[in-house]
Amino acid sequence: xxxxxxxxxxxxxxxxxxxxxxxxxxxxxxxxxxxxxxxxxxxxxxxxxxxxxxxxxxxxxxxxxxxxxxxxxxxxxxxxxxxxxxxxxxxxxxxxxxxxxxxxxxxxxxxxxxxxxxxxxxxxxxxxxxxxxxxxxxxxxxxxxxxxxxxxxxxxxxxxxxxxxxxxxxxxxxxxxxxxxxxxxxxxxxxxxxxxxxxxxxxxxxxxxxxxxxxxxxxxxxxxxxxxxxxxxxxxxxxxxxxxxxxxxxxxxxxxxxxxxxxxxxxxxxxxxxxxxxxxxxxxxxxxxxxxxxxxxxxxxxxxxxxxxxxxxxxxxxxxxxxxxxxxxxxxxxxxxxxxxxxxxxxxxxxxxxxxxxxxxxxxxxxxxxxxxxxxxxx
Amino acid sequence: xxxxxxxxxxxxxxxxxxxxxxxxxxxxxxxxxxxxxxxxxxxxxxxxxxxxxxxxxxxxxxxxxxxxxxxxxxxxxxxxxxxxxxxxxxxxxxxxxxxxxxxxxxxxxxxxxxxxxxxxxxxxxxxxxxxxxxxxxxxxxxxxxxxxxxxxxxxxxxxxxxxxxxxxxxxxxxxxxxxxxxxxxxxxxxxxxxxxxxxxxxxxxxxxxxxxxxxxxxxxxxxxxxxxxxxxxxxxxxxxxxxxxxxxxxxxxxxxxxxxxxxxxxxxxxxxxxxxxxxxxxxxxxxxxxxxxxxxxxxxxxxxxxxxxxxxxxxxxxxxxxxxxxxxxxxxxxxxxxxxxxxxxxxxxxxxxxxxxxxxxxxxxxxxxxxxxxxxxxxxxxxxxxxxxxxxxxxxx
Numbered sequence: 001x002x003x004x005x006x007x008x009x010x011x012x013x014x015x016x017x018x019x020x021x022x023x024x025x026x027x028x029x030x031x032x033x034x035x036x037x038x039x040x041x042x043x044x045x046x047x048x049x050x051x052x053x054x055x056x057x058x059x060x061x062x063x064x065x066x067x068x069x070x071x072x073x074x075x076x077x078x079x080x081x082x083x084x085x086x087x088x089x090x091x092x093x094x095x096x097x098x099x100x101x102x103x104x105x106x107x108x109x110x111x112x113x114x115x116x117x118x119x120x121x122x123x124x125x126x127x128x129x130x131x132x133x134x135x136x137x138x139x140x141x142x143x144x145x146x147x148x149x150x151x152x153x154x155x156x157x158x159x160x161x162x163x164x165x166x167x168x169x170x171x172x173x174x175x176x177x178x179x180x181x182x183x184x185x186x187x188x189x190x191x192x193x194x195x196x197x198x199x200x201x202x203x204x205x206x207x208x209x210x211x212x213x214x215x216x217x218x219x220x221x222x223x224x225x226x227x228x229x230x231x232x233x234x235x236x237x238x239x240x241x242x243x244x245x246x247x248x249x250x251x252x253x254x255x256x257x258x259x260x261x262x263x264x265x266x267x268x269x270x271x272x273x274x275x276x277x278x279x280x281x282x283x284x285x286x287x288x289x290x291x292x293x294x295x296x297x298x299x300x301x302x303x304x305x306x307x308x309x310x311x312x313x314x315x316x317x318x319x320x321x322x323x324x325x326x327x328x329x330x331x332x333x334x335x336x337x338x339x340x341x342x343x344x345x346x347x348x349x350x351x352x353x354x355x356x357x358x359x360x361x362x363x364x365x366x367x368x369x370x371x372x373x374x375x376x377x378x379x
Numbered sequence: 380x381x382x383x384x385x386x387x388x389x390x391x392x393x394x395x396x397x398x399x400x401x402x403x404x405x406x407x408x409x410x411x412x413x414x415x416x417x418x419x420x421x422x423x424x425x426x427x428x429x430x431x432x433x434x435x436x437x438x439x440x441x442x443x444x445x446x447x448x449x450x451x452x453x454x455x456x457x458x459x460x461x462x463x464x465x466x467x468x469x470x471x472x473x474x475x476x477x478x479x480x481x482x483x484x485x486x487x488x489x490x491x492x493x494x495x496x497x498x499x500x501x502x503x504x505x506x507x508x509x510x511x512x513x514x515x516x517x518x519x520x521x522x523x524x525x526x527x528x529x530x531x532x533x534x535x536x537x538x539x540x541x542x543x544x545x546x547x548x549x550x551x552x553x554x555x556x557x558x559x560x561x562x563x564x565x566x567x568x569x570x571x572x573x574x575x576x577x578x579x580x581x582x583x584x585x586x587x588x589x590x591x592x593x594x595x596x597x598x599x600x601x602x603x604x605x606x607x608x609x610x611x612x613x614x615x616x617x618x619x620x621x622x623x624x625x626x627x628x629x630x631x632x633x634x635x636x637x638x639x640x641x642x643x644x645x646x647x648x649x650x651x652x653x654x655x656x657x658x659x660x661x662x663x664x665x666x667x668x669x670x671x672x673x674x675x676x677x678x679x680x681x682x683x684x685x686x687x688x689x690x691x692x693x694x695x696x697x698x699x700x701x702x703x704x705x706x707x708x709x710x711x712x713x714x715x716x717x718x719x720x721x722x723x724x725x726x727x728x729x730x731x732x733x734x735x736x737x738x739x740x741x742x743x744x745x746x747x748x749x750x751x752x753x754x755x756x757x758x759x760x761x762x763x764x765x766x767x768x769x770x771x772x773x774x775x776x
Contacts, residue, residue, distance in 0.1 A: 002691040002694075002695075003684065003687045003688035003691045003692075004688060004691055004692055004695075004697060261771050261773070264773060265772075265773065265774060272775075273774045273775070275773040275774050275775070276773070276774050276775030277775075278764070278767075281763065281764065281767035281768075281771075281773050281775075282760070282763040282764075282767065284767060284771055284773065285705075285708075285762075285763040285764075285766035285767040285770075285771060286708075286763065288705065288766055288770060288771060289705045289708055289709045289766065290709075292685060292705060293678075293681050293682055293684070293685040293709060294681060296681065296684040296685040296687070296688040296689075297680070297681035297684045297685070299684070299688065300684040300687070300688075314680075315680070315684075317677075318676075318677050318680045318681055319681070321674075321677040322677050322678065322681040325674075325677070325678075366677075369677070370670070370673040370674050370676075370677050371670075371673060373652075373654075373673055373676050373677055373680070374654055374669060374672065374673040374676065377652055377654055377655045377676060378655045378658070379654045379655045379657070379658035379664065379669065379672070
């Protein structure tokens with residue numbers, strides 16, 4: 001398969017690009033909701049519009065009412081989300097939760113997927129425990145209780161946790177904290193008793209929660225997939241999420257780069273355009289090179305994921321780590337080359353820096369994933 | 380689509396059994412020394428019987444230049460077929476049957492700019508390994524600013540008389556013919572250069588190898604003193620490629636090719652991860668070295684994707700014309716990093732210059748050789764200039 005977009009994918013990219021630039025623009029979404037101190041951190045009307053565009057159910061199989069597309073297509077939408085810093089529950093709902101729910105029973109899918117596809121429901125994933133992404137160690141416990149389970153523990157960095165209708169929770173049903181086995185995924189509805197959220201606004205003005213489960217009673221049918229056999233579903237969900245986050249990160253990097261290169265062509269100092277200075281030209285050209293490479297890695301990872309390749313896991317980590325390095329370079333060069341106004345809230349370049357920081361951390365930063373590349377390679 | 384896939388799979392099966400029958404076991408061993416690969420030419424000798432067999436089998440099948448048309452000595456493979464052949468050769472570790480600047484550089488230039496008669500003669504000679512070519516580009520005073528070159532060809536009616544000096548001429552001392560940039564109009568900088576072809580055995584041509592920091596001498600100084608170059612080698616075979624005074628167009632096209640080649644976009648050693656191999660060699664890695672190797676592997680594996688994407692895009696004309704400059708920059712900087720890490724992981728063993736255990740200082744010499752990667756074919760700084768101006772459209776000179 002050639003490593004560029006097919007004609008259909010190029011068409012989707014154009015549609016998504018136009019939609020995000022118009023409806024998902026920074027002034028219309030990110031700044032709008034931030035300046036109103038919106039506690040959801042995004043606009044539900046846009047989420048509904050994304051459903052009308054067919055984006056929400058993009059990864060859901062046609063048999064379940066979705067479009068049955070792949071991770072390359074999801075990545076296309078996410079890249080445009082990244083470029084426009086469009087706040088939405090797309091990554092957590094339409095990529096992470098949608099991937100996990102595919103392992104669920106027909107009953108479970110019938111209960112939750114229509115709301116996702118319609119843009120009526122929002123999904124969050126509760127995996128992290130503590131300030132760093134360490135999904136190898138899961139301490140939150142779900143004890144057998146009657147026909148169901150009793151969930152206890154705490155999850156952190158639950159993005160969209162407070163506005164979510166459903167939380168996909170990774171919990172331990174047997175074994176010790178570090179065991180690979182003994183994990184079960186649950187779809188926990190927002191009205192579950194004994195669940196409490198501490199919402200926190202993050203640096204990029206998105207919303208996350210510290211979520212406490214204090215003996216949350218769950219029916220057996222809240223289980224996604226097999227009891228004790230959730231590790232595989234968790235891995236699949238994380239892989240999809242990492243490739244998705246990497247695609248969004250490429251969008252952030254490209255958005256910051258485009259804005260910065262544009263600025264180099266209009267800002268004058270010492271009587272000339274600053275883009276004429278070779279010191280800046282070389283840094284911009286280096287950045288371009290890195291962004292191109294990162295983007296190729298993301299498309300490759302998505303293709304491998306769609307093909308069910310055994311290399312997908314390694315490439316997902318390569319892509320996440322490469323994008324993390326690249327997007328960080330893009331936003332840092334962006335702020336520096338904008339000079340003083342790069343430090344102002346009025347200019348958008350700083351918003352890219354903040355979004356990048358949050359995205360870096362989500363589902364593992366560059367150090368986590370570079371280390372994972374080493375481990376998967378055998379050193 | 381299904382039919383095309385099926386045909387390609389059939390081609391793969393045929394290729395596999397052909398390679399099985401024709402590629403000697405010895406030719407599936409990794410290339411250790413330069414002469415492990417046959418370079419052809421008037422004075423060439425085969426290092427072994429297996430090398431001769433492998434070369435002749437490929438030559439007769441058109442596989443020394445598989446994608447060239449059959450009438451020029453190739454096999455006329457389509458790009459997907461050529462990719463299958465590459466993959467199948469890589470699968471068994473087959474060495475290239477023939478290496479040469481004729482294949483990599485002059486060939487593509489002739490295919491694009493040559494006359495029919497030029498192609499029939501020179502391409503067949505290249506494909507059959509009969510003539511070994513070298514490239515006369517750089518001069519002592521014209522490195523990054525190549526277009527300022529001074530080697531001059533004076534028009535004497537039916538021939539040119541060439542005087543001047545070239546430098547960094549790869550294997551000029553072993554070459555039979557040269558493709559050479561010669562100024563033929565001193566008043567016109569860009570449109571005063573001719574892309575000339577002539578015999579290195581002509582009176583007045585001398586070469587002198589340059590000893591490099593790697594201890595090897597792949598490059599020469601090449602001197603031309605009143606070298607007589609006939610304007611024609613026969614009906615329809617002028618001595619220049621393209622028109623007289625329009626050689627810069629050919630040179631620029633070839634530089635794109637050269638950059639693509641040096642970038643290592645086509646995979647292989649240049650794009651591989653190295654951490655696991657370094658661990659096997661060293662037994663144990665210092666944690667910070669392991670971390671650097673991991674960061675390197677991320678960059679290398681991502682660059683491999685870029686190489687694949689770039690070549691796929693080139694095939695269908697989707698790549699930006701200046702993208703080879705970006706690839707060359709990224710690929711060569713990566714390769715220098717690779718060898719720095721190989722030296723670090725190799726420790727004192729990697730310092731050995733002659734020992735048998737190191738294949739005669741392979742790592743150390745390779746490390747020093749990579750330093751030229753970001754200089755030859757256009758420096759990293761020039762590549763960044765090209766990207767800044769032609770891709771990012773930044774203002775200024």
